[in-house]
Amino acid sequence: MRHRITFFHRNEHGIEPSSLEIRDRSISGPDLVAVREHRVTLALEELPAELQELLHEIHELHIRWSSPQAHDTLGPWTSRLPPGLHTFYTPQTASATDSVRLCTQLRAAFGDLDCLSPAESFTKLPTDRFSHSTAFQYFQPLDALTNLSTYAEQYACNSGDLDCKKWAQELGNAVSLDLSYDAISHAVKITAIWSEQRQQLLIDSYPDHRTEIGILTPDSPPHLESHELGVTGLLTVLGEDTKPSPVLFAFPSRHKDASSTFSSSFLRPLGLHPTLQLRINSGNPPSQDSSCSLHAYLTLPRSIFADKYQLGDELFLSSKNLSALRYISQPVDLEAPDYAMNSWGSSVLLELQPPSIQGESPWTAEIPLHLRYLSPGEGGYSSINVPWPAVFWACNTEEGTKFVNSPFDRANLGYDGLFGPRTLFWHLTPGSEGKSDLNHQIRVPVLDLNKTQWVSTGTTAVVLVGFAYIVFKLASVYWRRGYGSQKPATKSEKKKHLAFVLLFYDPVTKYLTAGQEPQLLPRTPRPQINxxxxxxxxxxxxxxxxxxxxxxxxxxxxxxxxxxxxxxxxxxxxxxxxxxxxxxxxxxxxxxxxxxxxxxxxxxxxxxxxxxxxxxxxxxxxxxxxxxxxxxxxxxxxxxxxxxxxxxxxxxxxxxxxxxxxxxxxxxxxxxxxxxxxxxxxxxxxxxxxRNGPDQPWCRWVECPDPDLANPSNDNTKKEDGEPIxxxxxxxxxxxxxxxxxxxxxxxxxxxxxxxxxxxxxxxxxxxxxxxxxxxxxxx
Ligand SMILES: O=C(O)CCC(=O)C(=O)O
Ligand SMILES: [Fe+2]
The missing domain is CATH 2.60.120.620 (q2cbj1_9rhob like domain)
Incomplete structure (x- = not known):
């Protein structure tokens, strides 16, 4: 097991190196006003047996949690996510998605999640993008890590280990948590971050755990490039070093702070089609020498969704200060009520359209959303949680830029896989005066359980009256004409029958043939074109x-x-x-x-x-x-x-x-x-x-997984099970x-x-x- 504890402070909050006291396996010093990161790296064998069993089914797992409490970021930890619990996952085999083990463990660790199994509750992530990303995504709003803190205390700490218990309890105050595992390194990395505050500097290490302590502050080493961050400070390996080593280094950082802010609110009245308004305090891109575009990344619980058809209309988008819908997870069923769905919801990436004249004045963009019908409840209203989006500028860095080997790299955030590998994200700080909760609690009208009796009685009555009317009309035709009667109908009777038939025929046939026979377009003259x-x-x-x-x-x-x-x-x-x-x-x-x-x-x-x-x-x-x-x-x-x-x-x-x-x-x-x-x-x-044609000659011109042009019976159009590719x-x-x-x-x-x-x-x-x-x- 390895620990890395990093304190990152502003220049003005520095401490004297001589005030640090390093003993055998501990470090102490004056209190520090800093952001703290604690990273623990564990080998698979160091985990409890049931977690090992679960991870054997997994190729990649990335859990990201972000607190809904507004907080400033500092130094290398500037990346942002919508608040809540995000899980990104690739199974070892396709059938592993049916296993309930992952959801069971997630519930045990994080509390009451609405997670059944990846096949039912997760959504698929795109595989046609340029960056690597996992196969499935799950999200749920989650306000605090209280459950995780108790879980860690129970499962990770021996009964007399007070340091471990203290650490587990402190997890409850963290503002961000990352857990990453992949089947290649076979290691689990857990990283927790505590926001900028006065921190006690007193750390003891365990005999068989390597513990590194960093106390760092921003600096600009020579030749610092625009995609890099520079830091200086002191590093100590407990048990090895007798005094801290001074360091000054730069590393590529995928995420930076854009030094601008945004706030998010729902326009009133809400209705069933609420509009989320983002207020952004500046339209200026963070960098003038690379191409940058502003984006909002939303994770929408399934009770609320965006309509991709509505967001496909350029003129409509532009009227809302949006440029384009860049990604929406699929499928988003536009009709299903909330209680008929299992999957968690949907993620949406929208490009925003800042004012054409750049400037420091605030502006707004509006995102039209739609609520699903929720289960009936007492009082006629239910409450749902909608996290604020993450808002960031995505800028292309110079050709050849690589974001690897950074000690603080953070990837697999849901949106980074939708951009090219050379993208630098500049994050806007969420928050507005006096508002620190980055979740919207909205009240959704639902069927009032106390009034359902009226609704069901009323509906039955209307249906019965309608049915009785139709039966009465049919019967009156029958009485007047008689079944099979030879008496010809009078002209006015014929007209009435016709009107009656037309009244029902048209909507009924339209309904029955909906989706079968699309409308033919009329022949129109050539439109004006350039x-x-x-x-x-x-x-x-x-x-x-x-x-x-x-x-x-x-x-x-x-x-x-x-x-x-x-x-x-x-x-x-x-x-x-x-x-x-x-x-x-x-x-x-x-x-x-x-x-x-x-x-x-x-x-x-x-x-x-x-x-x-x-x-x-x-x-x-x-x-x-x-x-x-x-x-x-x-x-x-x-x-x-x-x-x-x-x-x-x-x-x-x-x-x-x-x-x-x-x-x-x-x-x-x-x-x-x-x-x-x-x-x-x-x-x-x-x-x-x-492709329906044979490999010969097609594999000369199209990619074939296994071409054997000499063998005419070789067939690259089908998979092993005979399914067409x-x-x-x-x-x-x-x-x-x-x-x-x-x-x-x-x-x-x-x-x-x-x-x-x-x-x-x-x-x-x-x-x-x-x-x-x-x-x-x-x-x-
Ligand atoms: O370059 C290609 O392979 C495709 C180009 C293309 O689709 C286009 O320009 O519309
Ligand atoms: Fe094309």
Whole structure:
């Protein structure tokens, strides 16, 4: 077992080194005003047997707890989380998620948690992001570590060990606790932090425990880089050192304090669709020389949720000072009442939109949320706990920056895995005058148990009256006409019957066919678009072109959606030409939404793009792409763009189509590979697409886990159990291309979900691609 106890104080609270007294196995000195961290590292064998058994089922486990009491942070411990208990977990095997052991232990340690088993109560974390993250997440608001303190006293301390008991009791006052285990190191690290206060300096060590004591304060060693923190102070290893060793060092820090603040409140009246308002005291990014964006990370217990469809509308977002919904855990059932769900809730990452004119004045952003129906209760109201979000600037650091080997590194916080590995987080301090509880307690209207009798009697009465009315109407028709009677109905009777039938027929058929037959879009005239983005011939460009005959061959990968692989789409000369004309024009790429608006976000798309001039060679390529699509009416090739990716650059998963709601849109895409240099990675991945073709020839062009091209019966389209593998990654093969149609041909304006794709990060070398997009009428 190893202990590391670090005191971190402001410069003005320093103590004289000579005032420290180091004896055999202890250190003492004057009281210190400091933040204290106590880290205990245990080998697996040092834990109680039931914990060892549990950890054998686990590949990775990270528990993070943050206090709802507002507190300042200092030095290396600036990272923030929404208050409560966060658990991130990867099992050894998929079946281990059914085991209730983890939840049982969590309940034993932390108290009354709503945790049944990972399969039921945890949510899945994304695996398509760039940083490493665990597979599952669980969260529950938890105000204090009182239960853990008693648990530790019972299970970790021998009966006469007063120091251990004191430590266990002090856990109840900690402001943050981390527990990390992974099956590679086989070690458990427990780190507790106490906020800045007067601390007693009197520590004894155990004979077989290595105990290091650090008393540190901020400093700036020479050559301190912007992503580093510098510290100076005294280190002592109890039992080894007879006097403290002075140190001065710098280490990379993933988290920093942004020196600005925010507060969070719910707008009144709350209703069933409450709005969370964040008030931020400054719109200035913490660093002017790197690209930074402001985010709020929310962990919403299942009684409250965000609607991803509502947060997908750019105009709506902008009216709330939000830029984009960057992540929401899936699935979030928008309809289910709280009591019909087992999973803990959902996490949401939103990018906020600070005022365009930067300044020190406060501004607000509003997050629309929705409450679920809760179980009926006495008095007609229930109370729920919603933690304040964590709010931080995410800034890209310089290429090559690494955040490893830091003695105080903190990862696996839920949001860090959603950003690239070079991201530096600058945290805003939560809190507002006189308010120290970082939890919102909100009152939710529920069915009043004292009034349920009225509601059930009333509902029964309304249903019975309605039913009696329908029976009466049907019976009166029967009495008047008689069953099978030959007497023809009069004109006015016919009209009445018809009205009666129509009254019920329409809503009933609509209800029964909901979700089955999507509406066809009407044929609308072409909307106003920016024609300069289309490759439209004008004036002297219309002279007939002499293009060399097509030399490509095609291979169909899928018919629905239509996905065609094209070999030799570009000749060597064309590739060289495209590269030559692009090179001087490359600039950082933007993300385009439906051709209307552009924005830059290196987290989503990190590459350089060039809108290339329409030289004769380019116009021949445009014409080739156009004729490939059968000369459909109302279809234009968009101005061609090349894009270049260097190491770690990428384009996150996306659809090329924004919306087809108006009957017009980006109907098809070609991804053409122009040039690669010494490339590793950088494939174009379609995670929802399935390859139906055989390995030969496909494994030449797409990634196959186990290609054996000499063996025609080798099949990389199925798993060992015969289940088809979903996901196709095209390798970047210069000269070749993949073409796909973005919309379903059924006239409903719906896009193909299977066309969701990404330019995976280039691990080494460079890749130059060419986008050929076609814009036009969805069905012609
Ligand atoms: O570079 C790639 O592999 C994909 C690029 C892409 O999807 C795009 O530019 O829309
Ligand atoms: Fe794309």
């Amino acid at each position: 024609e300069s983005l289309l490759a439209i011939d004008a004036g002297n460009e219309t002279a007939p072109l002499s293009c060399s005959p097509d030399a490509y061959s095609v291979h169909i990968l899928s018919k629905a959606p239509l996905v065609v692989y094209i070999e030799n789409f570009l000749s060597l000369d064309e590739r060289e030409h495209l590269f030559q004309i692009s090179e001087p024009l490359f600039e950082p790429s933007t993300i385009t939404n439906d051709g209307d608006k552009t924005q830059h976000n290196a987290l989503v798309r990190d590459s350089e793009v060039a809108l290339i001039p329409r030289t004769d060679v380019v116009r021949c390529i445009e014409e080739r792409a156009r004729s490939f699509q059968g000369w459909r009416d109302d279809l234009w090739i968009e101005r061609l763009r090349t894009q270049r990716y260097g190491p770690s650059q990428h384009y996150t998963h996306h659809f090329d189509w924004g919306s087809g709601a108006r009957g017009w849109g980006r109907v098809s895409s070609f991804m053409v590979w122009v040039k690669t240099h010494d490339i590793e990675g950088g494939g174009t991945e379609f995670p929802r697409l399935q 979903t996901g196709v990654t095209f390798k970047a093969v210069p000269g070749n291309a993949v073409f796909w149609e973005n919309f379903r041909p059924d006239g409903t304006g719906r896009g193909w979900e299977e066309t969701w794709h990404a330019g995976l990060p280039v691990r080494k070398g460079t890749k130059v691609g060419l986008n050929v997009w076609s814009w036009g009428r969805l069905t012609s």
